[in-house]
Amino acid sequence: MDWSELQSRIYHFAKKAFAELHDKCPNEEFYAFALYTDSSAMGIGPSANSIERLNEKIQSELEGEDETPENAAYYKWASSEWAYEAVGGEFFKGINKDLSESAERADFKAFKDKVLQAMTDALDDMVKERFFDSLCKKAGKAVVFVSMTDDDESENIENASARAINPQAIYEAFLGRYDVVNEPQERQDVR
Template sequence: MDFEILKQQIENAAKKAFLEVYEKHGAEEIYSFALYSDEGAMTVCPAANTMKAMENADEDDALYYKYEPAEWTYEMEGADEDFNEICAQLRTELYKHDDDDQWFEGFQAKLYSTCIEVLEKLKNENFFTNITGKEIFLIFTVSDDEFEKKDLQDLIIRLNDNEYKGEYLDWMANWDN
């Protein structure tokens, strides 16, 4: 698989998804955007959330709902055809190497890093800020899996130069408590 081509496809799909969600739900104050995959590296999906959706969040768990893409209102919304095509390509590639664990580990790592690079590129180009007029919280995550705490911390710092970074890192510091 040519990951440079895949990277461009993911970037185009991410932009399209965000624009579609913003067009439909911009008045709800979108504050976050994520790309996420799964442990099997078979998917790449977008997610977004709004401040309006957060109005109903339980106060005790507000930060969880604010920062966990699986809980966001607009999960798997936007650029459906584009993301479906990306997922089909991933599955085709995975089936070619069905029993090769070493190959899979490299493939999975490259897919995850590609998604993170796309988010970082869009952040550095001010893609989200130019559309919304404000900073957006960005994250990459893997459903049914957790990053090592240090890796997640590094990811949050890499993708966020905004108020969300400090709040997220403070929240992380309380996870063990």
């Protein structure tokens, strides 16, 4: 597999997916964008969430005793729970076919690492050109990362990619995403 070409394709289709999402939802305050794969690295999908959709999710899913800071943090940061999970996924069909059929899967650990690196590098290029600033009401505030669903290494992958992609202050805030305190939370505060 040509890994440089894969990164370029991921970059192109992620940009297209996120730009189309913004065009459909121009008034939403996006706080996070991600690319994710599963533990078999057979496909890639884009995901995003906004404060508005997060608040709706929390109100619809959490009631009474279930409305804990821990559960709210889960809905805020688990990309599989986001309103725009798999948004623009149709753009990745060719990439996903190539990944699932690649002969390089034989050395799976190396293959998976290269897929994650291509995803990280594509997002990093988008951050460096300030692409996400054009999609956010608060420029430079959204966190961007790579995730792996249904895998024990998800949090480590998210942290490593966030460190590589984001400015230091955003990365450090992201590291504390599951730290909760027993104080009332202000839902509009994304960090």
